[in-house]
Amino acid sequence: MSAKVYYSSMKCNMNQSPLNKIKKLINKCGITDIYGKNDITAVKLHFGEYGNTAFLRPVYLRPVLETLNRIGAKPFLTDTNTLYIGMRTNSVDHLHNAVLNGFGYSTLQTPIIIADGLKGESYTNLEVPNGEIYKSAKIASVIANADKLFVINHFKGHEMTGFGGAMKNLAMGCASRAGKNEMHSSVRPTVDPEKCTACGRCKMACDAGAITISKHASINDKCVGCAMCISACPKHAVDVDYNVACDTLQQKIVEYAAAVHSHFKEVVYVSVLTSIVPACDCHGGNDAPLIHDLGFMASTDPVAIDKASYDLVVKTAGKDVFQEAWPHLNPQDSFAHAKKIGFGNTEYELEIIK
Ligand code: SF4
Ligand code: SF4
Known part of the structure; x- marks a missing residue:
């Protein structure tokens, strides 16, 4: 079986807005059937660490929010607090960070709720279907309790998984602090x-x-x-040993992603393939992109959209720029584990949308 993935390139004529392309893509995914009137809808994104400039541009949320509002859903923007110490470690700093990076109410007219409580303490256990490592995943309660989930990803490289897309946003991005710790560290x-x-x-x-x-x-x-x-530590004296091997981390991410996806069953995923830098938007800085901007993808399958995005980057570059950036890991380990536990589809049919 293969999943449908819709793709629109960055190429536009002078009267064509890339934002309309995103609108077309989410309509192709059946957004009006999946989301309904009064559905409290978590729009999961990564606000980007302050100082980073590669993160998702707020303007790309406009077609998503306009469509959800037109349907009559009640969208809110959400992310979870980070395990490491930075500008997104607690909800107070995190909200400041979101506004500094352009996601304020005055820009997008949409409330922001940090999903895992003031200090990342709030989570709900969600079942991991067919999990080999986990039976349940510790997912931020606000996300778990939402009526619907919409996920918008900045597709880019990642220093611990090769690339970061929908599965990373679902897993590490929706996990509480304890969930992140359980994925990142075994001690x-x-x-x-x-x-x-x-x-x-x-x-x-x-x-x-303890x-x-x-x-x-x-x-x-x-x-x-x-x-x-x-x-809790004001001196940043407590830290985890990020000791989990990269292949194991990718498997853990797949299982957490499967828990969130299966909880909601129907989710629209959008991936924005712009500023495809080597590393995660969690850093307070970023390197130059690995490749030129490629456009937008949408799907209801988080594995298929990641595979299609990864394949497009590799095909366009003529080489695996993620593997080249991070030679110690195999970016495709996540696809192998998704296939093994029957999560999503690594086979996809790409439909080009003008
Ligand atoms: S010592 Fe262990 S149980 Fe206590 S707060 Fe830290 S991680 Fe949690
Ligand atoms: S690790 Fe030390 S400095 Fe940090 S909160 Fe605990 S006692 Fe205070």
């Missing part, structure tokens, strides 16, 4: 004694009673890996 966080001032804030944040304080904080084996101590 508990550690404390850097050089940075720790023994203030005790991490201990107060730890519901598991932290003791003497000269500095120590984490013991009561730790359940919730990662709440990371955001």
